[in-house]
Each structure stands twice: as structure tokens, then as C-alpha cells.
Amino acid sequence: MTFGYGELAEKWEGDVVDDGAGDTTDDGRYSQSATGDGRDTPPATGDGQRAGRVTVDASGAGSRQAWAGLPWLVRSAVLWSACLVVVVAGLYLVGKIAVLLAPLAIALAATLFLTALLDPVLLLLRRLRLPAAVAALLTVLFLLGILVGVGVLVWNLTASQFSELSQELDQGLQRTRDFVTSTLPVTDDQLDKLIRQTRDGLGGGAPDPVGGARTAAEVAGSVLLSLVLLFFLLKDGRSMWHWVLRRTAGPNRDVAAEAGRVGWRTLGAYSRGTMVIAAIDALGIGLALVLLRVPLALPLALITFLGGFVPIIGATVAGAVAVLVALAAKGPTVALLTLAAVIAVQQIEGNLLEPLVMKRQVQLHPAVVLVAVTAGTLIAGIAGAFVSVPITAVVYRVIDTVQRHRQAAAARPPAPA
Secondary structure, three states: OOOOOOOOEEOOOOOOEEOOOOOEEOOOOOOEEOOOOOOOOOOOOHHHHHHHHHHHHHHHHHHHHHHHHOOHHHHHHHHHHHHHHHHHHHHHHHHHHHHHOHHHHHHHHHHHHHHHHHHHHHHHHHHOOOOHHHHHHHHHHHHHHHHHHHHHHHHHHHHHHHHHHHHHHHHHHHHHHHHHHHHOOOOHHHHHHHHHHHHHHHHOOOOOHHHHHHHHHHHHHHHHHHHHHHHHHHHHHHHHHHHHHHOOOOOHHHHHHHHHHHHHHHHHHHHHHHHHHHHHHHHHHHHHHHHOOOOOHHHHHHHHHHHOOOOOHHHHHHHHHHHHHHHHHHOHHHHHHHHHHHHHHHHHHHHHHHHHHHOHHHOOOHHHHHHHHHHHHHHHHHHHHHHHHHHHHHHHHHHHHHHHHHHHHHHOOOOOO
């Protein structure tokens, strides 16, 4: 390239070219003229781009320095608060979904509970070389036979006494009312107002026939769905689980397999242990009621058995009903003896039988049990109270197993290259 007189030719040969006026560029794509005639004026983009990069880098470094300058307690509080917000939001969404799908969720939980409870029966039938479908059908029929047989037996023995049960409870409530009004500074009108407010709060006003019919239909549908799902889980449950494991890739397959085995063993141990403990509670309290000659001993023992499936709260309610009936029928002395028998049976069950039957793999802290039962009751009523504790135990054991696998993998030395 040739230039005219008085022109200074500058040709780019390095990374930076100076035009003599303090402007520099580093794009390496053009020649620059210092004559000021504008013929070879470069695009003024290099300084702006570089300044923008410096500004961004300075801003990021400043943010990191500001975060690092905070005390460690403040940084920990911020991180834990963010994690807590995420966990609470997730639990809220899960709760909303569970409320919307409460009948289905309860049916699934009850089906898993019954499947774990009846799995030994299925394995026994399979050892007899019965087909899977036949063994599953016989297991379901075995369950229905027990339920129907016990129901018919209890009804035949106590049908005439169930009408007396409500009368006995009314008399016990009246005696309790008299005791409260004569001992505490509470008048009959104040007590009536309190009872009326409590009844309105629990009952929600007058009964709704449409709502009752809908609830009955949901219960019937849930029971039918549970029976159908129980048959299929007994028949194909293991093949379903193997199908899931085959689609889990890499080292996660071993973790998933171990967590599944631990969770299933926990659910089975909990279901069978709870049934044994509930039966022992019902037998002990029922025998005490018979010895004290409290009426309606068999229905009260049945209530105690059913209440045993709801830890802590169920046993407390069943014991309160037994003491109330004893108070109404035999007076305060027999009621106190009944209370002592209930407390003794529950202490033996809680301190001796439960650790022996349940083992350590399904033990939960009483505070965790209370929170789980309360949450299950608020979400799905009595059915939620029944299934909340086994779900909590299984989830805890699965999380604990996954955590132990991760710790073992982190402690394992890396494989040589």
C-alpha cells in the first residue's frame, strides 16, 4: 500500500498498535492511519469491550469478596435458611398433592402395609409350588376370611352389648361431668357451652347427607382398590421391582437395591410387630377387664387391638374408653384399677415387648412418632394416623441406607489409573 506526502503509515505487526493519540486496540484485524483523514480509521470497539470485561470481572470479584467478608455464622445462617425454605416448599407441595389424592394415597399405603404383612403367607404357598396367581389369590382370600370371621364372631358375641356401650359411655360422661362441676369452679352452663363449642368445631355443624354419601363411596372405592392392588402386588411385586432395578444405571443400582431391601424389611417388621403388640395389648387389657368384671370386655379389647395400630395416641384413646366404661359401670374404685391395669400393660408393651418385637431397625423417637401421627391425622383422618408411622419408618431407613452408602463411597480410596 502506498501513502501520500506527510502521511505516516502504520501497519499492524503485533498485538497492540498505538495511533499516537492514546488509543489502542488488540483485535489484530486492521491497519491504522494517524493522518486524521479518516480513510483507514479503525472501529473503536477494542477499548469498550476490554473495559466491559474489566468491569464485569471487578463486579464478580467484589461480590465474592463481600460474601467472603461476612462472618461464618451469617453465611451458615443464610445457607441453612435457603435450604429450609426449599424443604418447606417441597413438603407443602407434597401435602397439597396428598390432600387432593387422599383416597388413592391411603389405598396405596394400606396395600403396601398389607402386602408386607402377608408376604410370609405368600412365600409359604409358593414353596408348595403353587403358581403365583393362585398363591396371591389364596393369600387375599385368607385375609378376607380372617376379617370376616373375626367380625362375625365379635358381632354374635357382643351384638346385644353394643347398644349398652353407648349407654355406659353416656353414664360415664355424666359422672365425669358431675365430678368436674363439683370439684372445679365451673358451672353447668359454662360446661354446656364448652361442650357445644367443641362439638361444633369437631363436627362442622349439621351432618351433610351428600358429603356422607361421598365419603362412604370413597371408602368403598379405596377398599376395593386396595384389594385389587394387593392381589397384583403379591403376584407381580418382585418382578415389578426387578424391572425398576434394570432401568437404574451404574453404581446407583446397588444403592437402590439395598435401599429397597431395607425399606421392605422395615415395613414387614413393622406391620407384623405392630399386629403382635396390638394383640398382646388387647389380650392383657381384656383379661384385666374380665377380672374386674367390667361389662363389654370383648368390644373394649377389640377397640384396644385396633387402637394398637396407631402408636401412642391409639392406645391412649382405647385405654380412656375402657376407664370411662369402668367408671360408669362399677364406680371410681374399679375405674382406678382399670387405669392401673391399662398403664401397666402399656408400660410392659413399650419398655419390653416393643424393643423385643420391633427390633432397632423400626424404632423411632416418640417425638417423631407424635409428629407423624398428628400430620397423618390432619391430612387424612384416622386412616392417615394408621399409615403415617410405617411410612415415616420406611423413609427414615431408606434415607439412612443411602447416606451410609455415600459415606462409604467417599471414604473408599480412588481406584488406580
